[in-house]
Amino acid sequence: MKIMIVMEGFFPGKKYGGPPVSVDNFCSFMKNYNCYIVTKDHDLLESKRFSNIQEGWNDRENCKVLYLSDSKYKKITFEKVIDEITPDILYLQGVFQSCVFPCLQLARKHHIKVLLAPRGELCAGALNIKRYKKFLYIIILKAIGLVKNIHWQSTSNEETAAIKKWMKVDEAYIHSLDNIPSIMKRKYPRKEKVAGEGRFIFLSRIHPKKNLLSAIRYFQNLTGKAEFDIYGPIEDEVYWKKCQSEIKKLPKNIQVRYKGLVGHEQVHQVFSQYNAFLFPTLSENYGHVIAESLIAGTPVIISDQTPWRGLELAGGGWDINLSNEEKFREIIEKIIALNKLEYEYIHQRAIAYIEQKLNIQVLKKQYLSVFDKVLQR
Numbered sequence: 001m002k003i004m005i006v007m008e009g010f011f012p013g014k015k016y017g018g019p020p021v022s023v024d025n026f027c028s029f030m031k032n033y034n035c036y037i038v039t040k041d042h043d044l045l046e047s048k049r050f051s052n053i054q055e056g057w058n059d060r061e062n063c064k065v066l067y068l069s070d071s072k073y074k075k076i077t078f079e080k081v082i083d084e085i086t087p088d089i090l091y092l093q094g095v096f097q098s099c100v101f102p103c104l105q106l107a108r109k110h111h112i113k114v115l116l117a118p119r120g121e122l123c124a125g126a127l128n129i130k131r132y133k134k135f136l137y138i139i140i141l142k143a144i145g146l147v148k149n150i151h152w153q154s155t156s157n158e159e160t161a162a163i164k165k166w167m168k169v170d171e172a173y174i175h176s177l178d179n180i181p182s183i184m185k186r187k188y189p190r191k192e193k194v195a196g197e198g199r200f201i202f203l204s205r206i207h208p209k210k211n212l213l214s215a216i217r218y219f220q221n222l223t224g225k226a227e228f229d230i231y232g233p234i235e236d237e238v239y240w241k242k243c244q245s246e247i248k249k250l251p252k253n254i255q256v257r258y259k260g261l262v263g264h265e266q267v268h269q270v271f272s273q274y275n276a277f278l279f280p281t282l283s284e285n286y287g288h289v290i291a292e293s294l295i296a297g298t299p300v301i302i303s304d305q306t307p308w309r310g311l312e313l314a315g316g317g318w319d320i321n322l323s324n325e326e327k328f329r330e331i332i333e334k335i336i337a338l339n340k341l342e343y344e345y346i347h348q349r350a351i352a353y354i355e356q357k358l359n360i361q362v363l364k365k366q367y368l369s370v371f372d373k374v375l376q377r
Contacts, residue, residue, distance in 0.1 A: 001033045001371065004087035004112075006078065006099045008044075010037055010065060012052060014261045015044035015233035017205055018179065018288035019093050019119050021264060025180035027063035029364045030371075034064075036085050038078065038099075041067035044233060075102035082110055089374055092116045096134060104146040113374050114150040115175075118285070122162035125209055125283020125305060138166055151374045153177050155286045156307040173377075175370045178363060181291035182264070188272035188296070193343035196224045198336035201274040201298075203231040203262060203289050204281070206240050211280045211303070211322075213239070216246045218278070218328045219254045224336035228256045228278070231270065271296035275343065276335045280322060281305060294354035297347045301331050314356075315349030 005023055009016035027035040036057075041049045050067065057064040068077060078099070090107050092100055095118045107114045120126050127134060141147050147167055152174045154160040160176065163169050191199070204210040212230065219226060234240045247256045262270050267289075271277065277293035277300045284290070284306040291308075293300050300317035302308060311317035320327045338346070 001030075001089065001375065002085055002087045003030065003033060003035045003089050003091055003371070004081065004085060005035065005037045005063075005091045005093065006103050007037065007039050007093040008097050008099065010039040011060075011264060012050050013043040014263055015046075015205070015235075018286060019117075021182055021288045022117075022119075022179040022286075023093065024060075024062070024264075025182060026367065027060075029180065029367055031062050034085075035062065036081070036087065037063055037065045038073075038081055039065065039067060040073050041069055045235065073099065075106065078103055079106055082106055082112070087112060089371060090114045094119045095121045096137065101141070101146070104141070104150070107150070108146065113377075115153055115371070115374050116147075116150055117153040117155075118159060118163065120155075120159065120283060120285030122166050123156075123158050123283045123285055124162070125281075127162070127166075129209060142168065149173070151175060151370075151377070153370075155179050158307075159285045175373070177366055177370055179286040179288060179291075180363065180367075181288060181295065181358065182267070183360070184268040184295050188269045190272055190297070190347075193275060193338060193340050195337060195339040198224065198226045198276070198332070198338075199274045200226060200228045200276050200278045200332070200335070201231065201271065201293075202228070202278055203267070203270070203293075204279065205232050205235050206230070206243070207235045208239050209282050211282050212243050213246060214280045214322070214325070214328075215278050216243055216250070216256065218280075218325065218332055219250055219256075221251075222254065222329065222333055222336070224253065224333065226254050226332070226336055228254065229274070230256065230258045231260065231262050233261060267292050268296045271298045274298055275338075276301050276317075276332075278328075278332070279303070280320075280328065282322070291354065291358075294350050297351045299335070299346050299350045301328065301335075311353065314353040315346060316353035317346075317350060 010020045053067045057066055090112050152163050154174050154176050163174055202215055271293045277298050280303045287306045290300055302319050303322050304319045309319050311319045318331050
């Protein structure tokens with residue numbers, strides 16, 4: 001089986017969030033098959049070509065990657081690749097990416113099966129951003145039949161409902177498949193928890209959807225000492241300025257720092273340095289960073305707009321309604337107050353929660369089964 005994956009950004013990029021993680025781990029799952037990735041040759045919101053790539057196909061062991069400039073990332077090049085590798089399946093990442101429309105046209109022309117992963121773009125929290133432009137695009141896709149009889153990957157009940165609602169898809173063409181998180185390769189040392197002090201992390205794109213502004217405001221009027229370190233690409237400069245303005249209003253017992261980007265290979269080590277991951281996101285169809293924090297044993301304080309639910313009952317974190325700001329503050333203060341033994345319990349429960357959620361071998365079988373179904377239908 002030959003699988004052609006077209007996506008806006010991939011490694012060694014650091015700014016494209018979860019999809020590169022999912023796709024890279026997917027290629028490792030499917031290493032007995034042939035996976036080809038076609039992507040851009042630079043990071044998000046940049047134009048400089050990656051320094052450690054070569055012209056033509058780059059062999060990453062689990063896949064081959066073709067990096068294209070913006071001027072070549074278009075239909076005519078995609079068709080040349082299709083003619084070269086003759087893929088059995090076209091695996092698309094996102095609904096509103098610039099590659100999707102031409103790739104769907106080419107799939108129909110060359111009779112190639114399609115599996116499209118919306119990556120949360122159809123869920124309410126993401127769809128409401130520039131919604132009218134997106135609605136027009138959806139209408140056009142459906143009107144000219146480009147999404148007729150293609151297959152869809154869903155990673156949550158919310159996403160399944162959104163695919164049905166907006167794309168009018170028969171349930172037989174929607175396949176429930178969790179994203180594939182990265183497994184921690186080694187255990188990292190953790191700083192001893194001190195009662196009355198807390199170290200918190202935000203690791204995500206700095207964008208209104210990720211709701212950093214609210215996270216900063218939760219630290220107002222708190223007792224005890226707290227450090228809050230922010231990691232991630234600044235995608236929205238206007239939004240970041242609002243965040244900086246809120247940071248200046250915080251009292252002296254709260255220290256906030258922006259610490260830039262984190263390479264994929266460093267994520268677990270970085271999470272291991274903190275007492276909790278604060279992430280009141282407006283919407284996540286999966287949330288790779290949530291899984292990565294839990295895998296590192298760092299409890300999460302997140303919104304209830306993700307698939308990661310039942311955290312408080314399991315003892316490894318909290319999923320809180322966004323309207324309940326006091327609850328967020330209460331949990332932050334609780335983390336600050338914990339002593340070494342109390343924190344150790346939550347740390348271990350976070351690990352137990354994610355181990356119960358993830359079964360890599362079962363997930364691998366599910367992916368193989370779905371791709372077989374896509375080929376046969």
